[in-house]
Amino acid sequence: MEAVQLTKNFGSFAAVSGLNLKVQGTKCVGFLGPNGAGKTTTMKMFTGLITATGGAALINGVDVTKDKKAALASCSTLIETPEIYSALTPREALSMLCEIRGVPKAERRKRIDESLGLVKMTEWEDKRVGSFSKGMKQRVNVASTLLSDPEVIILDEPSTGLDPRGMAEVRSIVMSLKDRLIFMSSHLLAEVTEVCQEVAMIDHGKLLVYDTIENVTAKFAGGGGAVEVGFTRAVDEGLVSRVSQLSGVQTVTRTNERHIVVRFDPNLTARDKLFEGIAGLKAGAVSFEQSSGLEDAYLSLIKETL
Amino acid sequence: MSTKARVGSLSQIGTITRYNFLNYFRARRFYVMLGIILLISLLLTVLVGYYRPVSFLGIPGEPVSLAVLGFYGAGWGGFISLVVIISAAFFGGDAISGEFQNRTGYFLVPNPIRRSAIYVGKWIAALAASTIIVLIFAAIILANGLYYFPGNVPWQFEQSVAFAWVYLVAALSLTFAFSSLFKSSAISILMSVILLLIVFGVIDTVSSVVVGIEPWYSITYGAGIVTNILSPVFPPHMQTQSFGSVLGGANRTNARFEVTTFNATVPEGLEILVIYFIVMALLGLWLFERKEFTS
Numbered sequence: 001m002e003a004v005q006l007t008k009n010f011g012s013f014a015a016v017s018g019l020n021l022k023v024q025g026t027k028c029v030g031f032l033g034p035n036g037a038g039k040t041t042t043m044k045m046f047t048g049l050i051t052a053t054g055g056a057a058l059i060n061g062v063d064v065t066k067d068k069k070a071a072l073a074s075c076s077t078l079i080e081t082p083e084i085y086s087a088l089t090p091r092e093a094l095s096m097l098c099e100i101r102g103v104p105k106a107e108r109r110k111r112i113d114e115s116l117g118l119v120k121m122t123e124w125e126d127k128r129v130g131s132f133s134k135g136m137k138q139r140v141n142v143a144s145t146l147l148s149d150p151e152v153i154i155l156d157e158p159s160t161g162l163d164p165r166g167m168a169e170v171r172s173i174v175m176s177l178k179d180r181l182i183f184m185s186s187h188l189l190a191e192v193t194e195v196c197q198e199v200a201m202i203d204h205g206k207l208l209v210y211d212t213i214e215n216v217t218a219k220f221a222g223g224g225g226a227v228e229v230g231f232t233r234a235v236d237e238g239l240v241s242r243v244s245q246l247s248g249v250q251t252v253t254r255t256n257e258r259h260i261v262v263r264f265d266p267n268l269t270a271r272d273k274l275f276e277g278i279a280g281l282k283a284g285a286v287s288f289e290q291s292s293g294l295e296d297a298y299l300s301l302i303k304e305t306l
Numbered sequence: 307m308s309t310k311a312r313v314g315s316l317s318q319i320g321t322i323t324r325y326n327f328l329n330y331f332r333a334r335r336f337y338v339m340l341g342i343i344l345l346i347s348l349l350l351t352v353l354v355g356y357y358r359p360v361s362f363l364g365i366p367g368e369p370v371s372l373a374v375l376g377f378y379g380a381g382w383g384g385f386i387s388l389v390v391i392i393s394a395a396f397f398g399g400d401a402i403s404g405e406f407q408n409r410t411g412y413f414l415v416p417n418p419i420r421r422s423a424i425y426v427g428k429w430i431a432a433l434a435a436s437t438i439i440v441l442i443f444a445a446i447i448l449a450n451g452l453y454y455f456p457g458n459v460p461w462q463f464e465q466s467v468a469f470a471w472v473y474l475v476a477a478l479s480l481t482f483a484f485s486s487l488f489k490s491s492a493i494s495i496l497m498s499v500i501l502l503l504i505v506f507g508v509i510d511t512v513s514s515v516v517v518g519i520e521p522w523y524s525i526t527y528g529a530g531i532v533t534n535i536l537s538p539v540f541p542p543h544m545q546t547q548s549f550g551s552v553l554g555g556a557n558r559t560n561a562r563f564e565v566t567t568f569n570a571t572v573p574e575g576l577e578i579l580v581i582y583f584i585v586m587a588l589l590g591l592w593l594f595e596r597k598e599f600t601s
Binding site: 010040044047048049050051068069070071072073075076077079080081082083084085086087088092093095096097099100101102128141144154 | 312313315317318321322325326328329331332333408409410411412413415416417418419420421596598599600601
């Protein structure tokens with residue numbers, strides 16, 4: 001997969017701006033960035049759902065904009081949370097895709113059985129999709145990406161809508177897919193760390209970094225440590241400011257309503273004093289968790305969430 | 307990795323048609339449409355059987371050939387336009403917009419298939435489902451006709467059924483074009499119905515009666531051949547009726563108020579419908595090719 005000066009403008013807003021990225025080989029590449037960074041837009045350009053304003057999106061050397069049929073011949077995709085014709089059963093929906101994708105007739109039944117088996121939907125294969133929950137539909141969507149034994153798989157947040165067991169199963173499926181290139185966006189950094197070997201990070205439509213997870217972590221996670229602190233109440237600016245003033249603290253980043261990530265001096269030896277300091281603020285701190293290297297790198301590279 | 311054959315677009319059109327037809331056939335709307343047709347047919351059957359109106363069964367002593375034409379003109383000709391319009395709107399109105407609104411396009415489009423193959427496949431499926439509805443209505447009218455006039459089916463009825471099918475083809479192209487234009491299924495269905503049921507009718511009237519211009523650009527004008535063919539004498543292409551003296555202005559001159567009505571001839575009507583089919587099919591496809599799946 002190669003993006004060459006790939007650009008997408010929506011009016012005056014540049015969703016993706018001159019993106020250059022080449023991923024090749026057989027591995028899993030995580031595609032990371034905050035909301036609105038251009039991840040899904042990039043993936044949609046690679047799958048013909050939207051047309052690039054400029055540049056090229058190449059799969060196996062074929063520009064998707066110029067010949068989508070040839071470009072996607074060995075590529076399967078899962079973008080956002082597709083819906084399936086509600087009156088069809090999973091078996092029928094997957095049969096339709098098998099026919100479109102040219103899976104030999106003799107192999108179709110076996111491939112559908114295997115795919116549905118992998119996502120634990122065999123029991124539901126002859127029920128109409130219209131009666132399924134969002135998670136069940138997403139399982140069928142995941143199964144659809146496995147049907148034609150593709151060389152390239154593009155997954156846009158494949159765990160969306162799945163329960164924790166479903167998420168774990170998708171991770172396990174992705175990890176089991178050998179000898180192909182998987183390009184996967186996700187907001188779950190733990191999932192990316194577990195599944196992927198490389199990461200590409202974009203923000204404001206521009207590529208920030210593309211490297212192995214080890215290299216990205218080594219370069220951008222910083223030498224210091226980081227902990228994620230959970231609170232019983234919403235974190236406000238005052239609390240962020242008070243934590244920032246504690247001895248040894250370098251930066252404080254609010255990750256969601258009740259969590260902050262505190263990066264601290266690598267030379268800080270008495271970490272227990274820091275934790276005591278946060279607890280001493282009496283702001284309802286209830287959890288301290290070691291922040292992952294990738295998360296640390298992500299927070300270091302991406303300063304804003306929008 | 308398994309060996310995969312490159313699938314031709316024609317084969318993919320066949321696949322899309324088959325599964326979309328299956329989806330239509332199992333969907334509630336097919337049975338709602340069928341229910342509407344059966345209700346119209348049942349009402350016609352019961353009311354004609356009970357009241358035996360002369361508009362359907364003819365005046366006693368009238369030649370059978372005229373009476374039978376009157377039956378098909380009133381029963382088939384009176385309702386077929388409505389059946390065609392509702393079928394086209396039901397099956398074509400959201401065929402493309404639904405792919406965006408319901409997000410089914412995210413399942414189908416990111417595959418090695420041209421959008422044109424999806425469009426054509428869906429169009430054929432919608433045509434097949436609508437044709438079944440029209441044919442069921444034709445069969446019920448025919449059964450009634452054979453009951454009242456055994457062994458007597460006028461050739462005009464056969465032609466009218468064929469013209470109705472051509473109208474259906476053109477109307478479906480129009481509704482598909484609207485479906486490609488809008489992302490909301492409700493709006494595209496509503497716009498199709500309003501346009502075919504009301505707007506084109508108003509255009510036809512205003513154009514001919516007020517301005518005196520033949521509405522050759524209107525699909526419903528072309529579709530007039532579906533009912534006109536069932537008239538004992540095919541209506542003249544152009545007819546001007548004068549209405550007495552009208553006081554005009556201060557000079558009280560004797561002005562005549564004239565109303566011109568136009569009727570498409572059979573070749574002209576077919577030409578209009580075929581042109582609508584081609585232009586609207588290409589417009590709809592062009593719109594669909596350019597439409598983007600943005601959330």
